[in-house]
Amino acid sequence: MELQALPFQQPLDGISPKTIEIHHDKLYAGYVAKKQEIQTALNPLEHGGDLTSANQTYSALRALKDGETFAVNGVYLHEYYFDVLGGDGKPQGELANALTEQFGSMENFISYMSACGMAARGWAVLAWDTKEKALRVYTGDAHNQGGVWGCLPIIVLDVYEHAYFIDTGSDRKTYIANFWKNLNWKAANALFLQATKQA
Ligand SMILES: [Fe+2]
Secondary structure: OOOOOOOOOOOOOOOOHHHHHHHHHHHHHHHHHHHHHHHHHHHHHHOOOOOOOOOOOOOHHHHHHHHHHHHHHHHHHHHHHHHOOOOOOOOOHHHHHHHHHHHOOHHHHHHHHHHHHHHOOOEEEEEEEOOOOEEEEEEEOEOOEOOOOOEEEEEEEEOOHHHOHHHHOOOHHHHHHHHHHOOOHHHHHHHHHHHHHHO
């Protein structure tokens, strides 16, 4: 597991370099390190180690497995988030067409996903639902809560306060508007094409 470099040039519009620096270099990097640390601890258990103490109330294995999903999703969600930043915010491609068709207009989709970001405590995720074969916005209050298996993330919006508090204080609505201003629709479209092909 390698730390992914920031995939865009700074500065963004309305999201400061300071915010991005803390978000990427400290928080995201911290999840990458914890993911590695947990996997190192799991390695012997995956290869014939002593598993007899496994217990759902408390056990070392339970603590590792709980930390594992938090750290791994912490890595992946942040990578998806950074991957769709650094663009000009102008909807384009098959994804834009599919969203317009499914939600009636691009405006409807952006309003809906923005509101989902206001209603969540951690994440709003536009995903391709491989079971329904449809675009869905799901929300999570923690990295390892609210995710739906079988769904492939396309546009991931981080709504934790660390994503905006330095720039807009408690005004999350303005941060979400800034997120859309910087959206890289080309990158999001590539994820959509990949997801629908896989599906
Ligand atoms: Fe974050």
